[in-house]
Amino acid sequence: MAKHNEVGKLGEEVAAQYLMRKGYDIVERNWRNIHKEIDIIAKKGKELVIVEVKARQSDEYGDPDMAVTRQKQSRLISAANAYIFQNGLDVSTRFDIISIIFRDGEPVVNHIEDAFLP
Numbered sequence: 001m002a003k004h005n006e007v008g009k010l011g012e013e014v015a016a017q018y019l020m021r022k023g024y025d026i027v028e029r030n031w032r033n034i035h036k037e038i039d040i041i042a043k044k045g046k047e048l049v050i051v052e053v054k055a056r057q058s059d060e061y062g063d064p065d066m067a068v069t070r071q072k073q074s075r076l077i078s079a080a081n082a083y084i085f086q087n088g089l090d091v092s093t094r095f096d097i098i099s100i101i102f103r104d105g106e107p108v109v110n111h112i113e114d115a116f117l118p
Helices: 003-021 070-086
Strands: 025-033 036-044 047-056 093-103 106-116
Touching (some): 003 025, 003 036, 003 047, 003 106, 036 070, 047 070, 070 093
Antiparallel strands (some): 093 106
8 A cells, every 4th residue: 555545544543533532423434425435424413524534744745634625625515415315314514624744653633623615
């Protein structure tokens, strides 16, 4: 597996553990719909939380959350709509980004709640 894939998988695990410590229930991980993927689907109270995880080994090229472009947001919104429709849900939904930079092997987590609107 390529190094960036390893960092991504480790970042998703760190993000899931972080969310659980904060009282979120993890509903799905790496949920796919055709060519779209949602890294983490969680619930906090009655709210559905769609989480995009971006992990990097450094911030040399900027903060990882800057990689969540409007195009990526659009794909996440589309995937979230598919998930909600497929599961017959009628819930309030928000989109979060968890940005992780590994400094000396230790994750530095930045959780951006309500990072963008559909």
